[in-house]
Amino acid sequence: MRKGKHTYKADEDIYVAGTYSIVGPTEGKGRFGCFFDDVLEDDEWECKTHEKTEIKMHKHAIEQVIARADKQRTDIDCLIGGDLLNQLVASSFASREFEIPFVGVYSACASFGEAMSLAMFMLGRGNMRTAVCCTGSHYGAVERQFRYPLELGTQPTPASQYTVTGAGSVLLSLEGKQGMPKLTHCTIGKIVDYGICDPNNMGAAMAPAAADTILTHLKDTGRGEDYYDYIFTGDLGKFGRETVYYLCKKEGYDLSGCLNDCGSLIYADKQKDVQGGSGAGCSSVVFASYIYKEMCEGNIKRVLLVPTGALLSKDSSLQGESIPGIAHAVAFEV
Amino acid sequence: MRKGKHTYKADEDIYVAGTYSIVGPTEGKGRFGCFFDDVLEDDEWECKTHEKTEIKMHKHAIEQVIARADKQRTDIDCLIGGDLLNQLVASSFASREFEIPFVGVYSACASFGEAMSLAMFMLGRGNMRTAVCCTGSHYGAVERQFRYPLELGTQPTPASQYTVTGAGSVLLSLEGKQGMPKLTHCTIGKIVDYGICDPNNMGAAMAPAAADTILTHLKDTGRGEDYYDYIFTGDLGKFGRETVYYLCKKEGYDLSGCLNDCGSLIYADKQKDVQGGSGAGCSSVVFASYIYKEMCEGNIKRVLLVPTGALLSKDSSLQGESIPGIAHAVAFEV
Numbered sequence: 001m002r003k004g005k006h007t008y009k010a011d012e013d014i015y016v017a018g019t020y021s022i023v024g025p026t027e028g029k030g031r032f033g034c035f036f037d038d039v040l041e042d043d044e045w046e047c048k049t050h051e052k053t054e055i056k057m058h059k060h061a062i063e064q065v066i067a068r069a070d071k072q073r074t075d076i077d078c079l080i081g082g083d084l085l086n087q088l089v090a091s092s093f094a095s096r097e098f099e100i101p102f103v104g105v106y107s108a109c110a111s112f113g114e115a116m117s118l119a120m121f122m123l124g125r126g127n128m129r130t131a132v133c134c135t136g137s138h139y140g141a142v143e144r145q146f147r148y149p150l151e152l153g154t155q156p157t158p159a160s161q162y163t164v165t166g167a168g169s170v171l172l173s174l175e176g177k178q179g180m181p182k183l184t185h186c187t188i189g190k191i192v193d194y195g196i197c198d199p200n201n202m203g204a205a206m207a208p209a210a211a212d213t214i215l216t217h218l219k220d221t222g223r224g225e226d227y228y229d230y231i232f233t234g235d236l237g238k239f240g241r242e243t244v245y246y247l248c249k250k251e252g253y254d255l256s257g258c259l260n261d262c263g264s265l266i267y268a269d270k271q272k273d274v275q276g277g278s279g280a281g282c283s284s285v286v287f288a289s290y291i292y293k294e295m296c297e298g299n300i301k302r303v304l305l306v307p308t309g310a311l312l313s314k315d316s317s318l319q320g321e322s323i324p325g326i327a328h329a330v331a332f333e334v
Numbered sequence: 335m336r337k338g339k340h341t342y343k344a345d346e347d348i349y350v351a352g353t354y355s356i357v358g359p360t361e362g363k364g365r366f367g368c369f370f371d372d373v374l375e376d377d378e379w380e381c382k383t384h385e386k387t388e389i390k391m392h393k394h395a396i397e398q399v400i401a402r403a404d405k406q407r408t409d410i411d412c413l414i415g416g417d418l419l420n421q422l423v424a425s426s427f428a429s430r431e432f433e434i435p436f437v438g439v440y441s442a443c444a445s446f447g448e449a450m451s452l453a454m455f456m457l458g459r460g461n462m463r464t465a466v467c468c469t470g471s472h473y474g475a476v477e478r479q480f481r482y483p484l485e486l487g488t489q490p491t492p493a494s495q496y497t498v499t500g501a502g503s504v505l506l507s508l509e510g511k512q513g514m515p516k517l518t519h520c521t522i523g524k525i526v527d528y529g530i531c532d533p534n535n536m537g538a539a540m541a542p543a544a545a546d547t548i549l550t551h552l553k554d555t556g557r558g559e560d561y562y563d564y565i566f567t568g569d570l571g572k573f574g575r576e577t578v579y580y581l582c583k584k585e586g587y588d589l590s591g592c593l594n595d596c597g598s599l600i601y602a603d604k605q606k607d608v609q610g611g612s613g614a615g616c617s618s619v620v621f622a623s624y625i626y627k628e629m630c631e632g633n634i635k636r637v638l639l640v641p642t643g644a645l646l647s648k649d650s651s652l653q654g655e656s657i658p659g660i661a662h663a664v665a666f667e668v
Contacts, residue, residue: 006411006435008461008462011459048653049653051649051650051653052653077340078522082440084421085647085649086420086421086647086648086649087418087420087440087442087645087646087647087650088440088645089645089646089647089649089650089655092525092645092658092660093645093650093655093658095525096525096526096527096645096658099524100524101340101522101523101524102441102522102523102524102525102660103439103441103448103451103452103522104439104440104441104448105437105438105439105440106416106421106422106438106439106440107436107437107438108421114437114438117437118437118452118455118456121452121455121456121461122452122455125345125459127342127455128342188412188435188436188437189435189436190433190434190435190436191426191429191430191436192430193430311421311422311423311426311427311430312421312423313419313420313421313423314420315385315419315420315423316385316421316423316427319382319383319385319386321423321427324426324427324430326426326436
């Protein structure tokens with residue numbers, strides 16, 4: 001049922017029946033290290049290229065989330081996947097062996113939010129019963145695709161972020177148990193463009209879209225800033241999180257007590273991460289590890305997850321285009 | 335309501351309340367020339383790059399489908415868009431000015447099928463009322479991204495296809511009139527990989543997926559091969575269409591009376607198109623022009639549209655990967 005203009009409510013109970021996260025060694029040494037299901041020993045994982053490592057992580061995340069929820073591949077009605085590689089090759093090559101209907105999504109690093117929003121519409125009312133959403137990214141593959149190959153040793157700028165190596169998956173199902181988090185609402189985001197042109201400053205490009213989606217969600221549902229224990233944006237970084245705080249404050253919402261950013265948190269303070277983490281795997285691995293486990297423990301009751309994406313390609317930047325942002329919000333309660 | 339394993343039925347009447355198609359000059363001289371809403375005089379349309387032309391066509395197709403259906407931008411609950419450019423820049427840059435929630439989809443040239451399948455789940459039951467789906471492609475932009483820049487004058491191989499320059503959009507709505515085609519079912523396709531590695535032979539890569547989706551749809555719905563006036567695959571080309579015919583025949587379905595391919599048909603016989611057209615714009619412009627108009631006239635009553643996609647990137651081919659295929663089916667009746 002619709003709540004407000006762009007926010008929709010699940011018709012039936014949709015349980016997050018399982019999650020799985022796999023990350024690279026840098027992420028493993030970060031703040032959520034003990035929450036991840038698997039931490040790789042190196043960034044290659046016996047693969048010849050970073051792209052192949054990303055495919056392998058993605059495939060492993062799908063396999064494991066199905067196995068750990070005691071399901072069979074044939075129980076899954078749909079795989080919804082996204083990543084940052086050109087033509088979504090990580091998601092689609094990872095999904096080809098499962099013989100499960102596949103939906104490829106792209107909202108840059110907001111793809112995890114898009115995937116779960118779409119799953120909310122597809123599950124229930126006699127349609128699908130179970131779907132797996134998975135998104136991931138790989139530092140080496142993303143750097144050379146959007147910026148420069150790692151071998152060049154390019155220095156990060158003060159506003160830059162470090163792409164998360166990892167893949168996170170969730171299994172959404174109409175069947176669940178008491179105490180499992182439920183997906184209750186989604187807000188599909190609009191593209192917002194403030195004219196930022198620096199591909200090393202993603203936080204600035206995405207923050208206006210994140211603020212727009214959060215404000216739309218709160219207004220549509222009539223909820224105050226204190227409704228959620230936490231609002232987690234995807235990968236705005238430290239400056240970007242400040243910008244969202246400021247933009248929401250201007251509209252009368254003080255998010256100081258609840259606003260957090262997966263990207264700002266994923267690395268430990270001692271790690272040289274500049275603004276924090278980013279990438280399609282950033283919000284998915286943090287949700288699939290820390291947030292999900294804390295919800296299952298009852299330590300967090302209500303979360304609004306707002307993965308954020310910067311819409312650019314190497315070509316669009318070279319052709320002088322600005323970087324529009326997008327953010328999709330999904331609400332969970334336990 | 336679910337019909338069979340991977341086929342879903344619309345809960346409410348979903349009308350195709352309008353369509354719009356814009357194509358390049360080559361497509362304008364093809365078989366459906368008189369059905370397209372707009373034909374460009376040249377491939378540039380006053381833009382500096384082919385990518386910018388593609389964005390402009392895409393934006394125009396969204397604007398026009400809304401205007402011609404006598405709707406306002408604020409009436410549209412969601413834009414669903416896809417294209418072949420890296421990071422979907424055509425769809426997302428075209429959509430940024432509309433201030434409408436945006437969902438980016440990618441199944442290569444099957445994106446039009448994915449977009450309409452998702453719209454079927456999102457519309458109705460108190461959720462969305464109106465959505466616009468739009469996909470497009472540009473010959474020049476796609477050639478230089480996946481193969482070689484046009485300036486190189488590379489010769490096509492006998493199995494190659496010509497990417498359609500064009501964008502096609504549909505406006506799906508719960509409000510409609512008697513005589514308007516309705517979207518009734520969708521079948522989400524699985525990724526099928528027969529190990530084809532030649533990026534100049536897309537038909538061979540996609541045909542197994544197309545056959546799989548068509549057979550799944552017919553078995554799920556219990557329909558025979560004579561139920562549909564036409565089954566239109568997306569862009570298999572002439573060899574690819576033959577392959578689907580053969581694969582379905584082996585399973586006991588003789589599609590000789592109904593199987594057609596948008597890509598095989600879009601160019602006139604006298605045009606040097608080798609196998610026919612391809613691209614995310616191929617099935618969308620043919621559906622938005624010829625198929626839709628013939629359905630509105632009552633000349634075609636039942637159509638199964640099966641856009642087909644080859645999942646590859648330049649990197650995946652260079653790294654020795656094969657080319658998996660995917661196809662999503664959407665059924666229309668008037």
